[in-house]
Amino acid sequence: MxxxxxxxxxxxxxxxxxxxxxxxxxxxxxxxxxxxxxxxxxxxxxxxxxxxxxxxxxxxxxxxxxxxxxxxxxxxxxxxxxxxxxxxxxxxxxxxxxxxxxxxxxxxxxxxxxxxxxxxxxxxxxxxxxxxxxxxxxxxxxxxxxxxxxxxxxxxxxxxxxxxxxxxxxxxxxxxxxxxxxxxxxxxxxxxxxxxxxxxxxxxxxxxxxxTQYSPNVSRVEKFEAHLEFSRRFEAPLKQHWRAHENDFDKSRRLRVGYVSGDFRNHSLAYFIEPILRSHDRSGFEIHCYYTYPVQDEVSERIRRLSDRWVPCSTLSDDELADRIRSDAIDILIDLSGHTGHNRLLAFARRPAPIQMTWLGYQATTGLSAIDFRITEESLDPTGSSEAFHSEKLLRLPSSGTFSPAPNSPDVGGQPALEGYPFTFGCLNNPSKIADPVIEAWAEILRTAPASRLMVGHASLALREALLAKFDAHGIGESRIVFQPKVCLRDYLSLHHQIDLALDTFPYNGGTTTFHSVWMGVPVLAVQGDTALSNVGASVMRGLGLDAFCASTVDEYVAKAIRFSGEADALSSVRTSLRQRVEVLTNNLARDVTLALEQGLRQCWADYCDGPSVALPQHRLAGP
Structure with missing residues (x-):
């Protein structure tokens, strides 16, 4: 046998x-x-x-x-x-x-x-x-x-x-x-x-x-075309299966809003989405969170409690997730990932909700025609500069993002340069954003401000060796660079006690790190670019009333950094007031952004109810 x-x-x-x-x-x-x-x-x-x-x-x-x-x-x-x-x-x-x-x-x-x-x-x-x-x-x-x-x-x-x-x-x-x-x-x-x-x-x-978003060598046109190729390959075959939605076309009823993300966890997105979820008007909006990552942590639990319905869906196929969203009768579905990890764009490509949007996690187009809007603001995507590079319409809010500071953060420290230390520039951004043009600019700053030094965070041994070689090619020696390893959140925040002025990266600006820096009293010098990704730093600093820390060109960025290295007293004055500025901004911002978002969602829903087959209009909302 x-x-x-x-x-x-x-x-x-x-x-x-x-x-x-x-x-x-x-x-x-x-x-x-x-x-x-x-x-x-x-x-x-x-x-x-x-x-x-x-x-x-x-x-x-x-x-x-x-x-x-x-x-x-x-x-x-x-x-x-x-x-x-x-x-x-x-x-x-x-x-x-x-x-x-x-x-x-x-x-x-x-x-x-x-x-x-x-x-x-x-x-x-x-x-x-x-x-x-x-x-x-x-x-x-x-x-x-x-x-x-x-x-x-x-x-x-x-x-x-x-x-x-x-x-x-x-x-x-x-x-x-x-x-x-x-x-x-x-x-x-x-x-x-x-x-x-x-x-x-x-x-x-x-x-x-x-x-491609990190590369200064890929043009906006090339990036946009590559995103449209994603649609041609993966969305186009699904369009024949799009079905009419059976949602109740009542303009004034409570709307079901679904957020989809793999980052409802200990991830930078949580700093931005939690204040929104906490501020939603539950009498007008029922909030569903579709979590696409397999593991939950304490942040996931917090977000679960902030949602009306929490749906772990990492094991669901795109078809199954789209069917679940449709059966939940979601009216407006919002992607928070774009093309980052654990995204479910192909569930969106099946068009499970009448109105679909993208926000926060990916400051660029998705390329999908199934996503109707990308939520943004004028300071990130100025009118006339971005529309040609989006498959979505741009839903511009007065402000499109908020931030929740880390609980139990260290106190703001003193100005290092006034306490006997060399003037220290710092960048604690993700190393992936440190492109060659950034190193060239930093090298020029260090060359012209010879008493200064630069701190770089998240530095592994391999990153240290790579950056030192690049700086050496520009005539900057190892003694001018201070490398800090990746550390826990509180220790990372404490590193700001050693920084006089933060230098933003370009063309891909910092996001969470910029907010962390200003919360810890360290202003961020940023170059304004021509995309949302390259406008984040300047947008934050202008929102805080600190336009002096915004540069329109790399040359101006270098010149301002050099000038600030000799103005430690002025930076100290900014430092002592910066956390209060951030508190005032963030205390009101969560409420204001959520209200503006809800107005935008309600207006989009009203337009849809008036004629789902009619092209949705460009939206710009007045301030609350």
Missing amino acids: LAKGNAAVGEQDFAKAAGFYRQAAEIQPDSLSAHIGLGYARLQLGELPLAIDALKVAVSLDPEHGDGLYMLGKAYAELQRGDEAERTWGKGISVTAQPEEIFLDFCLLLFNSGKIERAQTVIEQGIFKHPQNADLHFFLGNVLAEKGLYSESIPAYEQALSLGLGSPHLLSNLGNSLRQVGHIDRSLEMAKRAVELAPDVPQFLSNYLLS
């Missing part, structure tokens, strides 16, 4: 194989091979409880049987019995190194459960036992990237490449890590190669589009 079962497996006839193995087990109950074969066949048939029964017998006969423990854990995992899968695989890797796949699947289980440290331990154990397995090195890169250790993830990805793994997923993820440490050209190269190898995978094209 065993031979017949094995032959049936060879023919991929698992039902017949299960029958033969079952008979073999009945004839010889202590036959390990019979129970292993039966468990395998049941697993292939999707008969998971029966597979578990057979495999439990198998591992009772041989508690160290690697294949038996691996398949038993796999059956538990597929039944969403994660704790049992974790125990089974934990035992498996403690007694055997085979099969190699146990390390991969165990790592993935832990990763998706938010147990990142344990996942790293498992995958490193697998690499120790199977150093030539390229997939293990790829998984290690993914774990390190998830921890924010992008510099460390790059060697892991490159080792996987050297071992022959050339999958587009690997190339795309390597591109993401390269972008995070500021290697934009290589990032674009890897992302483009991934798209070329797998042109039908939307995630890879989204990663490429995100990387």
